[in-house]
Amino acid sequence: MLIAYEEFTRRTDAVRARIAAACARAGRDPRDVELLAVTKTHPAGAADYAARYGLRAVGENRVQEAVEKRPQLAPASAALRWELIGHLQSNKSRLAARHFDRVQSVDSEKLLLHLDRAAAELGRTLPVLLQINAGDDPAKFGADLADAPRLVEAALAKKNLRVDGLMTIAPLGTTPAETAAHAERTFANLRTLRDELASRFATPLRELSMGMTGDLEPAVAAGSTLVRVGTALFGSRSGGRSEPA
Ligand SMILES: *Cc1c(COP(=O)(O)O)cnc(C)c1O
Numbered sequence: 001m002l003i004a005y006e007e008f009t010r011r012t013d014a015v016r017a018r019i020a021a022a023c024a025r026a027g028r029d030p031r032d033v034e035l036l037a038v039t040k041t042h043p044a045g046a047a048d049y050a051a052r053y054g055l056r057a058v059g060e061n062r063v064q065e066a067v068e069k070r071p072q073l074a075p076a077s078a079a080l081r082w083e084l085i086g087h088l089q090s091n092k093s094r095l096a097a098r099h100f101d102r103v104q105s106v107d108s109e110k111l112l113l114h115l116d117r118a119a120a121e122l123g124r125t126l127p128v129l130l131q132i133n134a135g136d137d138p139a140k141f142g143a144d145l146a147d148a149p150r151l152v153e154a155a156l157a158k159k160n161l162r163v164d165g166l167m168t169i170a171p172l173g174t175t176p177a178e179t180a181a182h183a184e185r186t187f188a189n190l191r192t193l194r195d196e197l198a199s200r201f202a203t204p205l206r207e208l209s210m211g212m213t214g215d216l217e218p219a220v221a222a223g224s225t226l227v228r229v230g231t232a233l234f235g236s237r238s239g240g241r242s243e244p245a
Pocket residue numbers: 038040061085086169212213214228229230231232242243244
C-alpha cells in the first residue's frame with residue numbers, strides 16, 4: 001500500500017533535512033547530494049509522488065518491474081529519470097538499455113560489453129556507474145576493489161557508455177555499532193578508490209552513489225553525491241530488506 005502524498009512530503013522533507021545536516025557537518029553544499037527515491041516494490045504512484053515533489057529520479061532494482069510501471073505514470077511525471085540499482089544479468093542488457101536512463105549496477109566486463117552493444121543498437125549513449133563491493137561483503141554483488149581499476153579502464157573504452165562514477169552498498173553488521181563501522185569503512189574505501197582512479201585515468205568519475213535509509217549520514221560525510229533512499233520515503237517494503245533478484 002502506498003502512503004498518502006502528504007505523508008510522503010513530510011518524510012521527504014525529513015530526509016532532506018538529514019542530508020542538509022550531514023552536509024553542514026561535513027562543510028558540503030546540500031545541492032551536491034541528490035536524493036534518489038527508491039520505488040521498488042511500491043506501486044507506480046510512488047514514482048508520481050517523487051516527480052510531484054520535484055525529485056529528479058527514481059531507483060528500481062528489477063528491470064521487469066520498471067518496464068511495467070513506467071507506462072503507468074501520470075503525464076506530468078514524464079521527465080522523471082529511471083535508474084537501475086539492482087543486479088543485472090547480461091541477457092537483460094537490451095531491455096535495461098532501452099528502459100533506464102542510467103544503470104548503476106555494472107559490475108563485470110561481460111556486462112559492459114553487452115550494455116555497450118545494446119546502447120549501440122539503440123543509437124544512444126548509456127550513462128553507467130560501476131558497482132564496487134567496497135566493503136568486501138561476500139553477500140553483495142559488485143566488483144572487488146582489486147578488480148576495480150581494470151573494470152573502470154574497460155568501461156572508459158566503451159564508445160556507447162558514459163561512465164559517471166561509482167556505486168556501492170555497505171554490508172550489514174550484527175550490531176548497530178558494527179553496521180556503522182562497516183558503513184564508514186566501505187564509504188571511505190569507495191571515496192579513496194574514486195580519487196585514485198579519477199587521477200589515474202584523468203576523468204572525474206564525479207558520481208559517488210552511496211548511502212541508503214540507514215547509513216546516509218556517513219555516506220554524505222565520505223563524499224556521497226547520490227543517496228538511494230526507499231524506506232525513509234515510502235515506509236517499509238513487505239518482505240523486509242529486499243535484495244536484487
Ligand atoms: C533497496 C535499495 C536501496 C534503498 O534501501 P532503503 O534502506 O529502503 O533506503 C538502496 N540501494 C539499493 C541498491 C537497494 O537495492
